[in-house]
Amino acid sequence: MKTLSRDNLPYPYKSAILHSIIIASLLFLPMFISSGAAAAVTRTAPEKGFWGRAPELRDNFLSLELVGVGSYELAEIFHDIISHCPGVLEARRCRLNLDPNNPRASLVEWQITYTGTTAFALESSIYQRLKEISAEKPVVYPVNGSELTLTAGESESLQAIKPWQASSRRLRFVESLVFAADTDRVRCHGRRRVTRPWRDYSQPGFE
DSSP states (O other), X not given: OOOOXXXXXXXXXXXXXXXXXXXHHHHHHHXXXXXXXXXXXXXXXXXOOTTTSOGXXXXXXXXXXXXXXXXHHHHHHHHHHHHTSTTEEEEEEEEEEOOTTOGGGOEEEEEEEEOSSOHHHHHHHHHHHHHHHHTSSSOEEEETTEEEEOOHHHHXXXXXXXXXXXXXXXXXEEEHHHHHTXXXXXXXXXXXXXXXXXXXXXXXXXX
């Protein structure tokens, strides 16, 4: 009896097997193509960067200045207030010039990273917190694990810090009493300007 093998199969059987292989290939070919295309898209799709995020999830940046405060204690309190404002991710102090004998020349500057809020909302939050703290008598504020007890003069200076100028990229606060009695031209933190009451300057901040 002759044993059937792949080599001596009758022609119709060989043709049927060949047709089955071709049909199976055609059926599974779209699946392989679609999976390969999906993998290619996954490999080539760029990761979402800053501009790919939703606007409310983007990190924003601004500069914040405190003008006219020559007390290190007040600068530390202000720094702590900024750092704990809703939406602030980082408050990095990048400039510090404190002169207790000449507050007009004093300037502290921060670079703020924030998200989920606006510059104007930050200004409002900072000012509201300043008013809450300065309303206490005496002012005792915890900073870095210790408590700062402000003198009467420092408490008065803290209460006099007001919003000055505001934009989407910069906020400025000023100690209003320092410049309140100015009548001549003075030099303010290294820049010469015509002295006027702080409220008369352009772009007054929120109050």
